[in-house]
Amino acid sequence: MRDGTVADFITVGDGAMQRRIAVRVRDGSGPPVVWLGGFRSDMGATKARAVDAWAATAGRRFVRFDYSGHGESGGDFSAATISTWLADAQAVLAAHAPEAPVLIGSSMGGWIACLAARVLAERGGAPPTGLVLIAPALDFTEDLMWDRFPPEVRATLERDGVWLRQSAYAPEPDGITMALIEDGRRNRLLTGPLDLGCPVHILQGMQDPDVPHTHAFRILDRLPAAGTVLTLIADGDHRLSRPQDIARLLSAVAGMGACPLSAG
Template sequence: MTDFLDAPTGRRLAYNRVEGEGVGVVFLGGFMSDMAGTKAVALEQWARAQGRPFLRFDYSGHGESDGRFEDGSIGDWAEDALAAIEALTLGPQVLVGSSMGGWISLILAKRIAEQIAGFVGIAAAPDFTQDGFWAGFDADQRAALERDGVVYLPSGYDSDYPISKRLIEDGRSNLVLRDRLSLPFPVRLLQGTNDGSVTRETALRLMDHIDGADVRLTFAKGADHSFSTIECLKMIEAAIFDVLGHMSHGDDV
């Protein structure tokens, strides 16, 4: 059953939480995704079987949370994630960030490193509003964004992505690949070779940029951006176990 958190920002966020023992796991979803997705639900079931605390939630404008997607931004959604973690978890957490959730996890790593026990990135997409959307816009799209405040891009799903001027401008204030990115905890990056949204080069760039002593990148041949097959889900679970086994916050495994 879905519960709701009234965040300090005034936004009402939908979430599902599992109680348990030991270091918890927080799932951070992707752009225009929600907490009812395959990976989020599968990880909740995994956490229940492990007796481990787990949290999944919807950013504002996503899923069951309040707000319009078009009004949101990377900074807003990072604030939502921070509010959910601070209000709904106890102690250090392993962040599992999918696509945009990977970027938001890295923003949080800059803000609350002491509350993060490890990071698992699934097709992590840092800085994609600048290096993906904006860099890929032609002159007409850039002019339309300035004129109309929004452009629409095909998503490959049921509806197009509305890309707002605010999303682009706010994204520039939250870039993580331009400055030192210190991640003093275990990091496991997972990337599919058939990902049509995040390139292998992005995964390698992120790995090279991270300043950390325990960082590993694994490619899954044939996996797409969803990374949701049974084999991919097992890889995610194994990556979380690996992080738990190498973290330094306590004796939990």
Template structure:
């Protein structure tokens, strides 16, 4: 049977996850490079930035892929069972199923930027596989660099006893759950431990009023990226979501520049 290459918003495609369940994905066929949206922790593929990228790809005629990680959005699986490594493999499975050839422009938001970096590093020996990375409020290694240091003694005790801690979320009425497995896997999946060789240009867009990922984290990330082909845009007043009109416009311009570069 021929593999479907186009989905509708009402009927997402079903992609097998490495863990045996199914991932929900939306894919629109078009010309290369394929723009791939990699969402953040507890986000889904129908958010403001993903919708804006879908509209941009439709205007330019480029293929566009977005999906939900296991335990997120419309995909199967339990959120609490997920880790950075497993969600990276979800991303790889969706991309290999629906965008197996041609260059990619990976757009990663928050945790999705961590996953984008890990994918690019794994494909660095395949020249041209990744044409560019657009990283929005990037949060690589957030479990060890941002989460663990702020845990209170009471939370550490709760983690030791129950295997998880939960916190109120400013973005969702449901509490955010952080598991011990997530944190332990995050240490093993760290990328800010040496040179991050992506094999492609990188554009970081970071809000300076981000309450979740401080702009100093993006500055530190720069130390691990090769200097040539790396750009950083610091946005005064920009928050973690970067979903204001001016933020969305910056994202679109960064993506467009990589699309043009790949075709030049």
């Protein structure tokens, strides 16, 4: 019986891009709940641990993992892209949550969750039970990075292929690469309608300096009206890790699957 305290590892990728991805699984029943973390975050983050504690009490299966170059996983962060991290997520889902999971995507994890759901739909597989997205940063490499970079940063990226950005969430700078920007363009979701085939609940702080709440409105405009909920937290920041924020998150997760998409 796995209780999520010990990390297992799966191997993803080939050749120079082969890496060991760390996964923690808590056994339980019901649709498996899967945590997809944010850019430079890991599965030990406050919200991930809170969901794990809820899953233990509720008897739910819960899966969390670290992307390549994050946390306990192997791989080079600076060599990874959105496609790399999507492949990590798909491998974890295939191994540990293959049937109708509830996907929780935080920040960049919201983009990865939506991409994973779209792939399932394109391949004719069963859709997720639902998505809970926390400050979802869909298309962030273009809309929230490239479009906001000053000319000198764009020039550095185009000349050197990398720019070191000071991070508010880690002591060392983030290596933002041109490969990340270009790969992000190939994975954009907000250029047209976005039907993920399942309910979606977005939790968004209105004091978020990293993913503004207007970005959540753009996502809302592209999702089907049926089954889509947006909860705005007027005093919420990007992390949404306060007790009241976590309570909203757990309520949203617990409610996924309680009502079918076609409910009126």
